[in-house]
Amino acid sequence: MAGSDTFRAAAAYDRAVGRYGPSLAAGLIAFAGIKPGMRALDVGCGTGLPTATLAERLGAENVAGAEPSEPFAEAARARVPGAEIAVAAAENLPFPDDAFDAALSQLVLNFMRDAEAGVRELARVTRPGGVVASCVWDYAGEMTLLRAFWDAAREIEAERGAAADEGVLMRWCSEDELRGLWAGAGLEDINTGPLTARAAYDGFDDLWEPFPSGIAPSGAFTASLEEDGRTALRDAFRRRLGVDEEPFELTARAWAARGVVPG
Numbered sequence: 205m206a207g208s209d210t211f212r213a214a215a216a217y218d219r220a221v222g223r224y225g226p227s228l229a230a231g232l233i234a235f236a237g238i239k240p241g242m243r244a245l246d247v248g249c250g251t252g253l254p255t256a257t258l259a260e261r262l263g264a265e266n267v268a269g270a271e272p273s274e275p276f277a278e279a280a281r282a283r284v285p286g287a288e289i290a291v292a293a294a295e296n297l298p299f300p301d302d303a304f305d306a307a308l309s310q311l312v313l314n315f316m317r318d319a320e321a322g323v324r325e326l327a328r329v330t331r332p333g334g335v336v337a338s339c340v341w342d343y344a345g346e347m348t349l350l351r352a353f354w355d356a357a358r359e360i361e362a363e364r365g366a367a368a369d370e371g372v373l374m375r376w377c378s379e380d381e382l383r384g385l386w387a388g389a390g391l392e393d394i395n396t397g398p399l400t401a402r403a404a405y406d407g408f409d410d411l412w413e414p415f416p417s418g419i420a421p422s423g424a425f426t427a428s429l430e431e432d433g434r435t436a437l438r439d440a441f442r443r444r445l446g447v448d449e450e451p452f453e454l455t456a457r458a459w460a461a462r463g464v465v466p467g
């Protein structure tokens with residue numbers, strides 16, 4: 205990807221779902237029980253939003269990231285100088301056994317090729333007694349932005365909208381599924397629960413702006429529409445959110461799971 209495209213992809217992510225990243229990361233870090241003095245890995249670190257929150261708590265030298273997208277990894281390196289960011293997928297992490305006190309992954313499980321293998325790898329690189337924690341959006345329920353988006357998509361293009369709806373397509377979306385995934389990886393003392401993230405917008409235009417860029421499944425759906433379809437989607441989306449050009453805030457619920465590496 206050329207330099208300006210790289211910048212655009214990372215910037216579009218940060219303005220879309222990434223807007224919830226720091227707030228969600230703060231919740232996940234607290235849920236995982238991360239404390240100063242620990243060394244932590246952020247898997248699927250994207251543009252480095254959760255990595256940066258970890259670095260604020262632990263110091264960048266005690267934080268590493270893994271991200272398979274080279275442009276996103278570059279953005280993460282720029283955001284968190286001093287943290288080691290590897291270009292790698294969760295299923296095959298380039299770190300030795302027991303290298304971290306904690307391994308986190310925020311909003312990544314549903315994008316892994318093999319989430320079972322990914323969680324096993326997070327456990328492998330975490331020391332015995334260390335913690336593995338992740339979270340996924342409540343796509344079908346209270347992730348307000350994406351739920352309203354896909355409901356609007358289904359309103360204007362019933363079949364294609366239903367076929368792309370992340371609330372239907374995403375495999376790991378409930379506490380029970382996460383608990384099963386954690387147990388299958390051999391993790392112990394498993395806890396699950398909700399996290400609520402927040403994002404502030406200057407107005408609906410501010411919210412809509414990154415969608416036509418094609419970033420994330422919602423952006424890809426938007427970019428696939430002709431001009432008329434995009435206008436209809438935009439109108440239905442705004443109506444469903446019940447917002448206008450005044451500033452507003454949205455909340456988004458995620459489901460989190462944490463477990464302890466045995467031994």
Ligand SMILES: C[S@@+](CC[C@H](N)C(=O)[O-])C[C@H]1O[C@@H](n2cnc3c(N)ncnc32)[C@H](O)[C@@H]1O
Pocket residue numbers: 221222225247248249250251252253254270271272273276292293294295309310311312315316317318322
């Ligand atoms: C929704 S983004 C979340 C990014 C970041 N964790 C955050 O919260 O801002 C999903 C990320 O997972 C990455 N990803 C996709 N497949 C992956 C895999 N197999 N292992 C690790 N990360 C993966 C994507 O490149 C993307 O950066």
